[in-house]
Amino acid sequence: NAGVTQTPKFQVLKTGQSMTLQCAQDMNHNSMYWYRQDPGMGLRLIYYSASEGTTDKGEVPNGYNVSRLNKREFSLRLESAAPSQTSVYFCASSVGGPDTQYFGPGTRLTVL
């Protein structure tokens, strides 16, 4: 099992550009999550999906959209990137609730 995979690993964008971060899990988990991690701060939840076909906002959803494409895949889209979105983004999955989440390796995004 690969666990949780994320692409790309690194990305540099200019302000206003758009991009989609991809996440996939092969553990047959129901729930998937997107977090951002900023220096000196804990992980903050952007969006989550409790099951295929459902998505909900987390703590910091502004400027992002998500798609739960199927049970395996959960993508995060930045429609118009801003420097404040420079961060490391982590995708995670769990069987059900937020406990025992398995995290991907992260995507380091820089917005110039």
Place this chain on the structure above:
Amino acid sequence: GESVGLHLPTLSVQEGDNSIINCAYSNSASDYFIWYKQESGKGPQFIIDIRSNMDKRQGQRVTVLLNKTVKHLSLQIAATQPGDSAVYFCAEIYSSASKIIFGSGTRLSIRP
């Protein structure tokens, strides 16, 4: 308000000594707590959890202590090894709300 914080941002320990990483929380309504380890360039990795009705839980070389009176959580790592170098952070789980709050982390460095 809800917050999960850490007393020290960095901790330097002699190899072979025991490490103690602390975490304070402010809300008593949580169901349980999780400690995560995050190595450089990687996603967080589950270490150990403890339910709110427990005071202590032991794993392999790790022990978590929960003091609900003072709302304090600690992670003890026995015989610290170079491979223990990482950022450690606690997380507070509210199962009924499917909510998790992450602390900001403590960086553990090992002196040879």
